[in-house]
Amino acid sequence: MRLWLGTIMLVLALNFSCWAAPVDNVDYLVGEGDVLKVMVYDNPDLEITTRISGNGIIIFPLIGEIRIDGHNVAEVGQIISRKLAKGFINDPQVSVFVEEFRSQKTVIMGEVKVPGLYELSGPTSLMEVISTAGGLTVNAGDLVTIKRKNPSKPDSDKIISVNLKNLLEKKENEANLIIIDGDSVFVPRAGVFYVTGQVQKPAAYKLEQGTSVIKAITMAGGFTDLAAQRKVQIIRKVENEEVVLKKVPLHTPILAEDVIVVPESFF
Structure with missing residues (x-):
């Protein structure tokens, strides 16, 4: 009985880890309104809790004003350390440490159950934002687009593409998937293709x-006994016209709206 319960708990833990990987606060970009707690080892008199001003500045003992907005938590520590090392x-x-996070927002649209504007509470992963929006719909595609403001080029947003399938299989670098203030997330509708003729389903x-063609046929249950396996066709729309590709190799990539036709063999 204990072994059975242990197995169930392990499966649940593995599933959860795919969707809610921890986000490290050291990568969080601080800014106006954040409340920081700063401690210096073996110097308790220098410990402070302070809110970042509208100019992105904090006031620290011995040093005075320090501009830190736009830096992550780890970098803020390094900046203060370098200044203290100069004669102090x-x-x-x-x-x-971030004691209190400022109000941050992101928009998520497309194939999620509850699209809209959401507040971010500190560092938030892409999967956490999707979960907050009710999760993916059954029609969701694999490739998610994140539009992000580019401080170095205000007129040109940065576009980040994320493959959700790779993310869940741990093939994406999760450190690059933190959603920040002002991000717009779009989950597209998945493309579809059709398989007809001498296949099981x-x-x-x-x-x-x-x-590919062979993967599509496998998804459709494989060939029937009557299938002409070397005469597979693809009906594809090209510039709003239907084009028939005959005797296509089984490794041929499939496009959205393709119709794969497996004809019957008469021999």
């Missing part, structure tokens, strides 16, 4: 990145 403390060890199927 030998090899200062500085720790910085003719139907429409969700298009995944890298789907």
Whole structure:
């Protein structure tokens, strides 16, 4: 009985870890309104809790004003450490923590159950934002787009593409998937393709990145005994006209709205 319960708990833990990987606060970019706690090892008189001003500045003992907005938590610690090392403390060890996060917002649209504007409470991963929006719909595609403001080029947003399938399989670098203030997240509708003719389960199927003819036929249950396996056709729309591709190789990539036709063999 204990072994059975242990197995169930392990499965649940693995599933949860795919969706809610922890986000490290050291990567969080601080800004106006954040409340920071700063501690210097073996110097309790220098411990402060302070709110970042509208100019992105904090006031620190011995140093005075320090501009820190736009830096992450780890960088703030390094900035303070370097300044203290200039004639105040030998090899200062500085720790910085975010005590209170400022109000931040992101927009998520497309194939989530409750699209809209959401507040971010500190560092928030892409999967956490999707979960907050009710999760993905059954029609959601794999490739998510994040539009992010580019401080160095105000007229040109940075576009980040994320493959959700790779993310869940731990093939994406999660450190690059933190959603920040002002991000716009779009989950597109998945493309579909159709398989008809001599296959076990003719139907429409969700298009995944890298789907080939043989994978599509496998998704449709495989060939029937009557299938002409070397005469597979693809009906494809090209500039609003239908084009028939005959005797296509089984490794041919599938596009959205393709119709795969497996004819009957008469021999």
